[in-house]
Amino acid sequence: MSTELDWYLQVNLKARHLRLLVTIDTYRNLSQVAEVTHVTLPAVSKSLAELEHGLGVALFTRTGKGLVPTPHGECLTRHARSMLHVLHQARDELQALSAGTEGKVEIGVLPVSASILLTHALNLLKQRSPGTNVKIVEGSAASLLPDLWQGHLDLVVGRLPPPDALGSFEEKELLDEPIVLVTGGQHPLALRKTLQWADLLPYPWILPPIGSILREPLERALESHDVPLTNNYIETVSLHVIRAHLQVSDCIAVMADTSARDTRLPQPLYTLPLSLPRLLRPAGVLWNRVRTLTPSAQLMISCLEETARCLAEEVQ
The missing domain is CATH 1.10.10.10 (Winged helix-like DNA-binding domain superfamily/Winged helix DNA-binding domain)
Known part of the structure; x- marks a missing residue:
């Protein structure tokens, strides 16, 4: 048989x-x-x-x-x-080579935790290889990791999830940055030099959804300071929605430090002077260990590594 x-x-x-x-x-x-x-x-x-x-x-x-x-x-x-x-990937690569382009890489991204890293890395990729095309899919770890395992994605970029017990994925740590509390410029707490945790109690929140890798450790950290999350909140992983809503509300949100300090924004965000413990693993990149990386995916990883080094130097 x-x-x-x-x-x-x-x-x-x-x-x-x-x-x-x-x-x-x-x-x-x-x-x-x-x-x-x-x-x-x-x-x-x-x-x-x-x-x-x-x-x-x-x-x-x-x-x-x-x-x-x-x-x-x-x-x-x-x-x-x-x-x-x-087979479809092979067809796309062959067509790209015939058309004079250099390939394609499909990337899943956890948007709140890796937007600045990925944005700069994509810019570097296009400088080095204009003919390498990229498809970006945003989502949670729960939705992106199965696609990575099945071969629908080449890479996943974002905060690394808990170590994979089955050994399904290879990972590379890229950038270890803190998670910070942020508000818009009009928020009553925005310009305060010192704060107590109790000062957060009156305000609504923008939270990562239940089931996301940040939600549970964030809740534990806030509860340890007697700041229970109320029923007054919005759940989203969209960095665009978070930034926009912070500018028109008194909400408090959590964000990676590099995203909070992004100087390209016309309306800056304000980091509150309260320190959270280390809630997550570093930002990094994941790929399926049983699938051979394409040259385009290998180049993308190289660009991510170089970008991470530059961002780390800026913080120091």
């Missing part, structure tokens, strides 16, 4: 089989699969039967509500999606 399965996967499994699996898993109905693939229903049924026969396992169970993947079907479909994504 093992030898036959290995032979079939190595020799007979084709890209059309992968596309068939993904399409069936998406629609769970062979008639719809036939319609969207512009193939006759008997041909779709025959292809699925040949695939199951070649593998020696049932991939889908036929029920009154349509096709349901078996455990074997779930396993192979998951890998089929991953393999098709790799």
Whole structure:
């Protein structure tokens, strides 16, 4: 069985089989699969039967509500999606080379914690390689890390999550900067030279969402100073929304120090003179250890490293 399965996967499994699996898993109905693939229903049924026969396992169970993947079907479909994504990446790289560009890198970013680092690194990348194109996807660790594992992203940049117990990812620490409390310029506390933690009690907050890597340690730190979070808050990971709302409200927010001190902003933010403990691991970059990094991704990591060194020198 093992030898036959290995032979079939190595020799007979084709890209059309992968596309068939993904399409069936998406629609769970062979008639719809036939319609969207512009193939006759008997041909779709025959292809699925040949695939199951070649593998020696049932991939889908036929029920009154349509096709349901078996455990074997779930396993192979998951890998089929991953393999098709790799093929699409190869197509994009080949097309880029033919068009005279130098490749593409897809980056997931945890926006509140890495915006300045990534912004400067992207500028450096474009100086060094104008033909390297970049796709940026913002999100939480919970949404970005599965995409990184499945190959939908090349890198994830932001505050490093807790060490990966399964060893799925490689990581590189880039910038260890504090988390600070910030307000807009009109806030009653903005220009105070000294503050007590109790001074924060009357004001609303802009918080990272529940489940984000910063929320729980922030709550613990504030509670240790008898500053419980009230029901008066906004939850967002959007740095743009945070900055804009701070300028029109009396909210308090948390932000990485480099983002808070960004001198490019027309309306500066004010850092409150209260020190939080080290809430998070350093900002860094993650990639999937079982996938080979493309030259574009390697160049991006190099630009991130150089940018981090420059930002660290500015703080000193």
